Amino acid sequence: MSGRGLFITLEGGEGVGKSTALAHVASRLGDAGVPLVTTREPGGSALAEDIREVLLAVREEPVDDLAELLLMFAARAQHLARRIRPALEAGQWVLCDRFTDATYAYQSGGRELPARWVQQLETLVQGELRPDCTLLLDAPVTLGIERARGRGDLDRFEREQVAFFERVRATYLRLARESSGRYRVIDAGQPLSAVRAQLDVICSELLACENGDRQ
Numbered sequence: 001m002s003g004r005g006l007f008i009t010l011e012g013g014e015g016v017g018k019s020t021a022l023a024h025v026a027s028r029l030g031d032a033g034v035p036l037v038t039t040r041e042p043g044g045s046a047l048a049e050d051i052r053e054v055l056l057a058v059r060e061e062p063v064d065d066l067a068e069l070l071l072m073f074a075a076r077a078q079h080l081a082r083r084i085r086p087a088l089e090a091g092q093w094v095l096c097d098r099f100t101d102a103t104y105a106y107q108s109g110g111r112e113l114p115a116r117w118v119q120q121l122e123t124l125v126q127g128e129l130r131p132d133c134t135l136l137l138d139a140p141v142t143l144g145i146e147r148a149r150g151r152g153d154l155d156r157f158e159r160e161q162v163a164f165f166e167r168v169r170a171t172y173l174r175l176a177r178e179s180s181g182r183y184r185v186i187d188a189g190q191p192l193s194a195v196r197a198q199l200d201v202i203c204s205e206l207l208a209c210e211n212g213d214r215q
């Protein structure tokens, strides 16, 4: 494949099914012969995974909101330098579980930090790079929390109040309306078979676009 690979991100609140969806999309694209890197944020490189541990750990000392925002972007800078940019430049597709839209949703929406701080850091850390396509898995907050709780111990974010997650969800839905060309919203409250069917349609569209570009 020539040229830069596609950069696809998966977003959504807690427990909506992003990891499950990512595995399905990766398998569909892999079957179609797409050279693919799957990864996640915060994390995706050794150092960024260390920062993830720091961010998700439940601790006595309250975490300052600005410190949290800066740690998210520190992890992202490393992830971009070590994994995402090299893969895209080599023509591979990158499928990433969360990216900067999560920072808008959680640190600006959830924590209520100014969105312009996120924008400034986005420009500094990413330059022009933005996802080509973002799959937003959307479901009622209580459903996602129920699914997340079914998995056991809760991390520092999963322990937030319902009102926090309602702000996260509202921010994601606003981003999807404002960037409707890039976003595909999936009703993640449906049974897995229906979610998979929606994902299959999106994969076919992405593959058709990419094949069209190459002809």
Ligand SMILES: Nc1ncnc2c1ncn2[C@@H]1O[C@H](COP(=O)(O)OP(=O)(O)OP(=O)(O)O)[C@@H](O)[C@H]1O
Residues within 6 Å of the ligand: 012, 013, 014, 015, 016, 017, 018, 019, 020, 021, 147, 148, 150, 151, 188, 189, 190, 191, 192, 193, 195
């Ligand atoms: N559409 C669905 N219907 C029912 N259960 C689902 C559905 N999608 C995912 N699940 C289940 O819900 C749980 C959470 O799914 P998953 O880990 O994929 O969510 P996630 O969005 O990646 O969560 P988190 O962001 O909290 O890590 C898993 O047990 C998964 O099997």
Ligand SMILES: Cc1cn([C@H]2C[C@H](O)[C@@H](COP(=O)(O)O)O2)c(=O)[nH]c1=O
Residues within 6 Å of the ligand: 014, 015, 041, 042, 072, 097, 098, 099, 100, 101, 102, 103, 104, 106, 107, 157, 158
């Ligand atoms: C990238 C990013 C993530 N978060 C939060 C959102 C989640 O609660 C955790 C990551 O864990 P998950 O397994 O993906 O659910 O981190 C955030 O607050 N801001 C971000 O930019």
